[in-house]
Amino acid sequence: MTRIHITKTPKCYVGGAFIRSESGRVTELRDSEGGFLANIPQCTRKDLRNAVEAAAKAGPGWAKRSAFNRGQILYRLAEMIEARGNELRDALVMGGAKGGDATREVTTAIDRIVHYAGWTDKYEQVLGSVNPVASAHFNFTVTEPVGIIGVIAPDASPLLALVSLILPAITSGNCVVALASTTQPYPSILLGEMLATSDLPGGVVNLLTGFRHELIPTFATHEHLRALSGVVNADDRKTLRLGAAESVKRVHLLKAEETIDWFADGRQGVEEIRALVEFKTTWHPVGA
């Protein structure tokens, strides 16, 4: 007699816990042949609000961690994903990716995390400065995290794009509330499970699944989200920017209508970190 298979109930990773949408709604996830895979939570604006609250709780502690510590935690995250890389690969294949492409997406995502793990204690030395002012003052510029970043991931390269958008944000001490690919949310569900077993404090990264059109208006207007980063179409860009205007939010959006090569080296680096930091300049007199 064959054993009855235990199916997994996918849950979103929010505030370090696994939640189902407060709405109770789910979307059926099917494989490329149309077979039922799982019910994916269909998050609402209230889930987004809760995720922002969770990020707000985690934020100050995360930002205060030493750069060295953040680097260790991000590296640990890479270790956890490396160990469960096959699961992610299978998820990508289920979503329609070819085996080789899926493997490459997973390994690139892991390498990307390692890349940013190495940046945590270096970007400040690249982006910050001591400024030679003409008066008798010591003047220096340092970066600070912006706060809570809203991330909207594209459907293409659902794992790698999501990781590429999240990592530069958290490297500098920001927290993230991310909406995963609508068509291929399952890698984000797995990513959440891996985040949970890494040393990343709960709430630093919050992963939602659901419909973009339902959540984008809230991403746009939630004032506690201090920056938006992601890949969206022209209408959504306008919606997000209109909402952003109300609280002078920082907006860094890529065009969904253009093909983005997430594998390219140009999609990672210190300029991505720069886009999500504030610069603070401090003056102090030099005297005895």
Added chain:
Amino acid sequence: MPAPQTPISLRRLFDEIGTVDQVGIEERVAKHTTRSLKKKSKVFGLRLAVTMVDLTTLEGKDTPGKVASLCQKALCPHDEGDIPPTAAVCVYPSMVRHARKHVGGTQVKIASVATAFPSGQAPLKTRLAEVRAAVADGADEIDMVINRGAFLSGEFGLMQDEIAAVVEACGKATLKVILEVSELETYDNIRAASFLAMRVIRPGDFIKTSTGKTNSNATLGNNQVMLEAIRDHYLATGVPIAMKPAGGIRTAKQALHFLIAVKETLGDEWLNNRRYRFGASALLNDLVRQLEKERTGAYQAPWNFSEATEGY
């Protein structure tokens, strides 16, 4: 006046009187130099400055003759233009009796440096004897030096006790306490020393920047530190202390900057020679020269105003 309990450390004193930020106070005094004085206000300032000069000669080669001509200059700085006499002449103790012959009984006071000026490195007994001798010879005012060594080694009680002893030796003579700011080095130290001194001297006594014998003397910065100390002491105790910057003030323009500092820091009640003096020698010539320019409308050649100039 009983001396208040002396703080045991500079830190405790600063907790009480506050510190000074060097860059900040130098920015403040830079604003004094941007004031623009025209016409009547300029003449008023220049004449006021003349009346505040302690016309000084403090040289090893001083003679009765040099002191005589100094006294003449103090009484009548210029033969034209109705220029008022200076506040005082300032000489070594041995010259006091010579000065007395010329300015005794006039409104020009006789000030004498004493207390082993400029180093102060003589036994207290010797220093006090010098003060008493100068007063006995007719000095109206005594310019003493503080014991910088005591201050810098933290013996504030010793420093204050010595000043108090000089106050007593002065009798009716006005005392000017020279902090020798260049040896104190920092504005914090100047503020601290100002307070320590002010707490043991009498209303109307002076604190003074410098001997004029070191490489750095009165500046707008240390003048401002001391004016603010005087202000804070006055507002806290009601005791008005007078101020004398000395050394390095050579031009009328500089003197006006110092007076603007007085006007904007201590106000009208310090704009007189009972509360403010300039310790200077060359300054008087330039003040007179600028006054003559204002009176006649023509820029003046230097040789009409100075015996010392090279005549170039």
Added chain:
Amino acid sequence: MPKTPSKTTAKTHPARELVFGDLWEYDPAPETADPKMKKKYDLFINGEFVPAKSGKYFPTINPADETKIADIALAGANDVDAACKAAQKAFTHVWSKTSGQERGKYLYRIARLLQDHAREFAIAETLDGGKPIKESRDFDVPMAAAHFFYHAGWADKLEFLAPGRKLSPHGVVGQVIPWNFPLLMLAWKIAPALATGNCVVLKPAETTSITALKFGEICQEAGLPKGVVNIVSGAGETGAAVINHPLTTKVAFTGSTEVGKLIMRSLAGTEKKMTMELGGKAANIVFDDAPLDQAVEGIVNGIFFNQGHVCCAGSRLLVQESVADEVLAKLKRRMAVLRVGDPMDKNTDIGAINSREQLERITALVKSGVDEGAELHQSACKLPTKGFFFRPSVFANVSMSHRIAREEIFGPVLSILTFRTPEEAVEKANNTAYGLSAGVWTDKGSRILKMSTLLKAGVVWANTYNKFDPASPFGGYKESGFGREGGKQGLLDYLKIS
């Protein structure tokens, strides 16, 4: 109008107060050099001064005496279009082909020419805007020249801004600047834009167009290629035309948060890059161990510099309770010797409010402060009978909920609040949608660094205030805007990174 205290005399003060009377008054010391101004200013488009196509002009007045100084051409949408096209043409055919080193040499020339004409620019600035000649002479104009010098040197070194990445200019940059530092804001905008290889269409503020248009003369004198810099004067509609023009792919704005949001909304459907330098309500925090006299000087500089028409003005003074009375007493004494009046007088510390509109806004907000129960102190100086003037004003007993503690007044009005602990100070300081600047005064080094870290502001002045330098990035957090101006950080906002 709020009531004013009686004139400072010995009699009305208790014993042991200082007397700042009229024993020695400064005579008027007016700046008299010729500002070489024209009666009529045209638009600067494609290297030439041209009238607006509509033929319309608007008057600009001297806020110190309300007399008309000159007529300024009013640029319409078609003039802006011409300016943008001229800029685009200059970019395509000339400027994008000019090497960094050559661009830098133009900027050096401009810097030198500004120094050569410093006096006339200072006087024109003061006549048109009302700021004291002392400030335009010693701050605005030299600092404007310094910005061109600084950025000139960057023009051939841009590759060091983002090593390994390809940098390219946006093309035509639309810039809209405010009336508080007309020439200096122009320099903050134009110098980095040109250094990075962009061409510019700039709209000065309606009430202060003259030095911007005079700057057109400097561009001519410098031989700057035609169309690289275009100046279009006018009001809000002109600014909107600049910002919304399809050719301006990058927009830089300095002004109020309200207008900044308006611009962001109007550009929401476009891919234009933006830099926003908006309003502020800075906290200036004084601890009990601070060097108090220098703190008071910083407070004065923080709120009365340029009549308080400063986005980063230290308009909320947070004083530790134990020294609050002492700080207020020192502040009042310092205010007693501030000279308010004719901006052209070299001894004037506080000049004219920039416009009647601004004066009315300040007056209304001060009235709200009185109505809400805050305690008003104003200095007793004489005010001129003509022109727009406002007494330096300090409110004590202000609470966080008062309008005067929350809204940007943009005038010489300080609100004093107290705190007991560093945490309370930070909480109060950060309790605002703004985040442009902050001040901290304390003798304790480690506390400075802690406070600087905790304060949500783009610029933190520790034991100083209102200091600016071309090498020092300036710009805000939160609703005070985004992007930086100055320093290496400011340059990248004018470049595309790929």
